[in-house]
Amino acid sequence: MSEISVSRYSLPILPSDILSEQQIPIVFNGEQSSSGDSLRLLSLFSGCGGMDLGFEGNFIAATKSVGSCSPFVEKFISDDWVLLRKTRFRTIFANDILPEARTAWLNYMGKHGHDETEYHNVSVVDLVKMHRAGAKVFPDNVDIVTGGFPCQDFSVAGKRAGFNSAKDDKGNKVSFDKPSEENRGKLYYWMKQVIDITRPKMFIAENVKGLVSLGNVKDIIQKDFASADGNGYIVFTPKILQAANYGVPESRERVIFIGVRRNALNKDVIRYLEMDNVPPEYNPYPKPTHSFSVEGAGLLSPVCVRDVFCQLSEPENSVDYSQQLYSKAKFLASGGQGQSEIKLDCVAPTIRSEHHGNIEFRRLSKEHGGRNTEELAQGMAERRLTPRECALIQTFPPDYPFVVKKAHERKYILSASAAYKVIGNAVPPILAYNIAKRLEELWPIYFEGNGKHNSNP
Numbered sequence: 001m002s003e004i005s006v007s008r009y010s011l012p013i014l015p016s017d018i019l020s021e022q023q024i025p026i027v028f029n030g031e032q033s034s035s036g037d038s039l040r041l042l043s044l045f046s047g048c049g050g051m052d053l054g055f056e057g058n059f060i061a062a063t064k065s066v067g068s069c070s071p072f073v074e075k076f077i078s079d080d081w082v083l084l085r086k087t088r089f090r091t092i093f094a095n096d097i098l099p100e101a102r103t104a105w106l107n108y109m110g111k112h113g114h115d116e117t118e119y120h121n122v123s124v125v126d127l128v129k130m131h132r133a134g135a136k137v138f139p140d141n142v143d144i145v146t147g148g149f150p151c152q153d154f155s156v157a158g159k160r161a162g163f164n165s166a167k168d169d170k171g172n173k174v175s176f177d178k179p180s181e182e183n184r185g186k187l188y189y190w191m192k193q194v195i196d197i198t199r200p201k202m203f204i205a206e207n208v209k210g211l212v213s214l215g216n217v218k219d220i221i222q223k224d225f226a227s228a229d230g231n232g233y234i235v236f237t238p239k240i241l242q243a244a245n246y247g248v249p250e251s252r253e254r255v256i257f258i259g260v261r262r263n264a265l266n267k268d269v270i271r272y273l274e275m276d277n278v279p280p281e282y283n284p285y286p287k288p289t290h291s292f293s294v295e296g297a298g299l300l301s302p303v304c305v306r307d308v309f310c311q312l313s314e315p316e317n318s319v320d321y322s323q324q325l326y327s328k329a330k331f332l333a334s335g336g337q338g339q340s341e342i343k344l345d346c347v348a349p350t351i352r353s354e355h356h357g358n359i360e361f362r363r364l365s366k367e368h369g370g371r372n373t374e375e376l377a378q379g380m381a382e383r384r385l386t387p388r389e390c391a392l393i394q395t396f397p398p399d400y401p402f403v404v405k406k407a408h409e410r411k412y413i414l415s416a417s418a419a420y421k422v423i424g425n426a427v428p429p430i431l432a433y434n435i436a437k438r439l440e441e442l443w444p445i446y447f448e449g450n451g452k453h454n455s456n457p
Helices: 050-056 099-109 124-132 184-198 209-213 217-226 267-273 305-309 353-358 373-377 387-393 416-425 429-448
Strands: 039-044 060-062 073-076 081-084 089-095 144-147 202-208 233-235 239-242 253-261 361-363 412-414
Touching: 039 050, 039 184, 050 089, 050 099, 050 144, 050 429, 060 429, 099 412, 099 416, 124 184, 144 184, 184 202, 184 217, 202 209, 202 217, 202 429, 209 217, 209 253, 217 233, 217 253, 253 429, 267 429, 305 387, 353 416, 387 416, 412 416
Parallel strands: 039 089, 039 144, 144 202
Antiparallel strands: 060 081, 073 081, 202 253, 233 253, 239 253
16 A cells, blocks of 8 residues: 655645635644544545545635635635635544545645545455454544445446446456455445444435436435444435535536434434424435525525636646646547537536546537637637546635645656546535535534424424
C-alpha cells in the first residue's frame, strides 16, 4: 500500500483560478481538538470523500447552491463563493479499494486534520473478516455509519446484474471459489455487518435510482438493513433525492436509505418514526432547497453550469492543474456516451465514473454541432470537460486538488484520468451537506432530549 504523508511539509496548497489565497486554515496532524459535542462518523465505500466532506461541512461552495441568506453560510469569500459552516459530524474511519480515491481524500481532507491512519485501502469484506478473526478493525463509539455501496450492478446505464454481479468485492471477475455473497452486487450486506459490529445510532446508505426499479431489490435491502443488530433498526422508506433540487448543478438521482437504532431513540419519538408516513417534523430526509423538479414557495432557482464555471480560465491559461488537463478523446460522429456538448445555462447531465475519456464536451466545434457561438466566435477550441469542471458540477470545492504532481517531478500522484473516475463515483458534497444538516437538526430530538418537537404532529 502506498502511504502518503499528510504533514505541514507535504500538504499541497495548489493555485486556483477561483481562489486567490487559502481560505480554510490548515489543521495539521495532532492539532485537531476533539469536541465533546462531535458525532463520530464511520465512512464505507468512501471514494474521494464527497459524503465525508458534505457531512463535516466547512468547505467552499457556490453561493447559489445555498443562497446568500442561508444559515449554512459561515462567511462570504466573494459574491459567487461562500464558506459553509462546520457540522457536528467528524469522520474517524474511511475505506475504499481504489488507491487513487485514498490519494485524493488525503490530499484534501488533510487540511481538516485527517491523516493516513484513518483511510484504509481494504475491501469492506476483508475488514469484516479481519474483525471476525479477532483484529481490532473498527473504532469504538460510532454514532453514524455512511456508505455509498457500489452501484454498477443496479444502474440503468449498466448491465443491471443486481445481486448476481460478475464482479467480486475488489472489482475483479468472480472466480468459482469465491462465495456468492462476496460479489459486488451484495456489498450492501457487508455494510450491514459493519452496522452489526459498530451499532451506530444511525446509518445512511446511498445508491443509484435504478436500484428502485430492479424487481424487489429495494425491499430486500431495506429488510436486511432493518435486521442489523437483531432487528434493532427502524429503516425509513427509501427516498430518491434529485441532487439538482439541493443546489447541485447536475441532474443526479440517488436512492437514500436511512436507519436509526431503536434502543437508542427517545421513547417519545419511536411511535412517530414507525409510522408509514413519518410526520414532517420528524422526517430525516431534507426538504428541497431549489426548484429543479419540484415546486414550492421559497425555493431557489436551479443552479446551472455557468454559475460554477464563471471564474475559470481556459486550460492553456489556467494555474490549476485540475483545469489544465483534459481528455483528448476525439468526437465520434456516430454518437454514444459523452459525444454531446454541455449546456452552460442548464443543469448538467450526470457525471459518471465510467465515462473516463468519453466525458462530455465543454465545447464542440461548429462543424460538430457546437452551439456555444459566443465562445466559438472568440476562437475557443473544441474540448472535453476538465476534471475541475466535473468537480465543480459535482459541488466539490474549487480548492480540492484532484490532479496532483509529485514534488519537483513531471509525474503525477493523482492523474487526470484517475480524477475523472473518483469524481464520477462521488456523492455531491452539497447533497450530503443538506442531509447532514437535517440530521444534525433532528439528532437532539431523536437521541439526546425529551423527544419533543417544537410543534405537535
